Amino acid sequence: GAVVSQHPSRVICKSGTSVKIECRSLDFQATTMFWYRQFPKQSLMLMATSNEGSKATYEQGVEKDKFLINHASLTLSTLTVTSAHPEDSSFYICSAGTGGIAALNTEAFFGQGTRLTVV
């Protein structure tokens, strides 16, 4: 299957600082990328949908000014957690899709995830 690379895999930052997470599709063009967050013992919760060249669509309850998403190319989307607080500590996972009708029945490819710890 297609490869989605996410970086970094782990990051520890101080409260109040910002952290950028990158998500790259390595061997296909991802017209759409999705950002999820997973707290311990919980399922993946969709944060936002990112389409190349346009503004991200955020899910209800997700602060767009705190979680900045940029999808500047068909192979790269970034999530920046601004002014991080300890409650932002979580496992962040990106997912990429090729879009279009064919995407209905194709798998969604996931990155390796980023474990963010805010101290």
Add this chain to the structure above:
Amino acid sequence: QKEVEQNSGPLSVPEGAIASLNCTYSDRGSQSFFWYRQYSGKSPELIMFIYSNGDKEDGRFTAQLNKASQYVSLLIRDSQPSDSATYLCAVRHQAGTALIFGKGTTLSVSS
């Protein structure tokens, strides 16, 4: 609100047995259905997806879909200790949209 429901478990089966994992979804318009396996601290790995009513088999795994009952299941034959993980059911409403995940079922296979 679109929801995907799974029994959190844990589901415990002995090695070699069949493990049966179940999932229901609320959005009748959902069109494709996915099963992922997730080990602790890792990203989900796709096991298989299904979009037509009936069964779909891949090795030791069989996915079953019943759209009328809004029910999808995963059977794991000849369960192995390495199958011990959390199994996530996910649903996609339409092309290009995000997957909606259930909370997952923890499976424990004892040797």
